[in-house]
Amino acid sequence: MRIRATVAAVTGALALSAFAVPAAQAAEPKVPADIAAASKVVHSDSDSDSGRSAFAAAAADGTPYAMNATFSSVKINNGKNIAVGTTNLVKVPVSFKLTHGADVDIHAADFFAGVELYRGASFQDSIFFFDSNDASCTDSSATVANCKATVEIDPFALLNEDAGSWKAAGFAVAFNGEDPENPNLDNVGVAVTDPTNSFKLQRYSKLTVNASPEPVKKGKTITVTGKLSRANWDDNKYHGYTNQSVKLQFRKKNSNTYTTVKTIKSNSTGELKTTVKASTDGYFRYSFAGTTTTPAVNAAGDFVDVR
Numbered sequence: 675m676r677i678r679a680t681v682a683a684v685t686g687a688l689a690l691s692a693f694a695v696p697a698a699q700a701a702e703p704k705v706p707a708d709i710a711a712a713s714k715v716v717h718s719d720s721d722s723d724s725g726r727s728a729f730a731a732a733a734a735d736g737t738p739y740a741m742n743a744t745f746s747s748v749k750i751n752n753g754k755n756i757a758v759g760t761t762n763l764v765k766v767p768v769s770f771k772l773t774h775g776a777d778v779d780i781h782a783a784d785f786f787a788g789v790e791l792y793r794g795a796s797f798q799d800s801i802f803f804f805d806s807n808d809a810s811c812t813d814s815s816a817t818v819a820n821c822k823a824t825v826e827i828d829p830f831a832l833l834n835e836d837a838g839s840w841k842a843a844g845f846a847v848a849f850n851g852e853d854p855e856n857p858n859l860d861n862v863g864v865a866v867t868d869p870t871n872s873f874k875l876q877r878y879s880k881l882t883v884n885a886s887p888e889p890v891k892k893g894k895t896i897t898v899t900g901k902l903s904r905a906n907w908d909d910n911k912y913h914g915y916t917n918q919s920v921k922l923q924f925r926k927k928n929s930n931t932y933t934t935v936k937t938i939k940s941n942s943t944g945e946l947k948t949t950v951k952a953s954t955d956g957y958f959r960y961s962f963a964g965t966t967t968t969p970a971v972n973a974a975g976d977f978v979d980v981r
Contacts, residue, residue, distance in 0.1 A: 704831055706807040711854035712786035712847035713805050716864050717798070736859030738847075742775030743865035745844030748789065750871050756840075757969045758829050759878035760910040766791070766825040768806055770844055770870070773818050778863070780811055780819055784849035787811065789842055791825055793875070797843040797868035802836055827875075832907040837967035840875045843868035874966060877905040880912060881920070881973040883946075885958040889979035892952050896978060898922055900946040900960045904968050914944020915968060920960050922948055925975065927955040932975075934961075952980045 705713045715738060748770040750756075758764050768789040774780055780787065787809045794800030806823035813819050848863040883900040890896055902920055903912040918940045923932040935958075938948050946960055957975030964970030 704803075704826070704828065705805045706826070709786050709788050709805055709808045711849075712788070712808075712845070715847050715849075715857065715859065715862055716845045716866060718859065736857075736862075738859045738862045738864040741778060741846065741848055741863030741865040743778055743780075743787075743846045743863075744773050745770050745789075745846075745865075745867035745870055746773065747771040748842060748844060748867075748870035750789070750791070750842050750873055755874040755876055755969060756827065757876045757878045758827055758832060758905065758907075760829055760905045760907070760912060762829070764827040764829075766827060767822070768809075768825055768842075769820070769822045770809070771818060772809075772811060772821050772844075772846070774846075774865075776817055778848060780846075782848065782850075784851065784854060785846070787821060787844070787846040788823055789825065789844055789870070791827075791840055791842050791873075791875075793836055793838070793840050796841075797845070797866055804831075829905065829907055829910060832875075834877070834907050836907065837875060837877050839966070840873055841869040842871040842873070844870050876964075876969045877907065877967055879904045879915065879962065879964070879968050879971040881960050881962055881971045883958060883960045883973040883976050885976045885978045888977075889981050890952045892954075892980050894952050895949050896952050896958070897947065897949050898958050898960075898976075900973060902940045902944045902946065902960070902962055902971075914940065914942075915962075916940055916942050916944055918944075918962065918965075920946055920962050922950070923959050923961050924950075925957050927957075927977075929956075932957075932959065932961070952978065955980050 751766045788806040790805045792800035792803035804825050806825045809821040809823035811819040811821040844867040846865045880903045885898045902915045904915045906913045921937050922935045924935050925932045957977050959973045959975045961972045
């Protein structure tokens with residue numbers, strides 16, 4: 675089983691340098707290289723025991739001042755929960771409105787703005803997190819901009835304990851000519867809006883169905899089997915989701931609507947099995963409503979020819 679390191683990681687080129695850790699400790703917070711220095715600064719006053727504290731510890735002395743900038747209209751993954759499987763990197767789109775003072779130059783080369791997705795009580799007291807890349811912003815007025823960024827979620831950085839409720843926060847940093855790698859923080863502006871959103875980070879689910887025999891005589895028994903499984907982030911494999919209520923549904927051949935026939939539960943390995951009487955041509959499927967940690971999923975319908 676993987677264990678979680680207490681040092682935040684920088685993705686990209688820096689990940690191969692001082693921030694590299696043994697593979698057994700690869701599950702750790704992720705900060706894109708283009709926003710790494712800003713992330714250090716914005717977390718420099720964290721009291722948390724999470725990975726962010728060790729990451730921020732490298733920041734210079736001093737205290738950043740409160741910058742006149744706020745985040746609003748923040749949208750995460752187009753308003754949907756985020757489902758992550760076992761291998762594929764999930765790129766989560768984020769967008770927001772950034773309102774700032776006239777003295778804040780958001781287009782300066784050393785100004786950075788982004789969104790952090792985190793699990794925990796607050797931005798400064800999180801358990802685990804992912805930062806977006808530096809946002810691309812387009813002015814809608816002299817003091818308002820519409821911005822877009824992407825958060826990359828790597829399933830190899832997750833553990834099963836991470837599934838469930840998460841939050842988002844917006845953060846911005848203006849270095850104002852200071853060296854981002856060794857700034858005098860007294861000259862650096864920081865703005866944080868927390869929280870901006872809440873959502874679910876979920877373990878991707880799969881559902882199968884097989885109705886047999888095919889074809890079948892009217893009035894005879896049809897056996898419908900299947901399996902409900904979900905991503906396991908501890909070993910990056912799919913395992914059966916046990917003891918879950920799943921609906922068996924049917925739609926007639928020329929219909930677009932499924933109706934529920936019965937509800938059964940998955941067994942100790944996630945397997946599903948039940949029987950029904952053959953009545954008319956149509957499609958059987960299993961349907962799972964989802965849980966806090968696992969998204970809803972429908973199996974593709976399996977056609978049965980009744981003769």
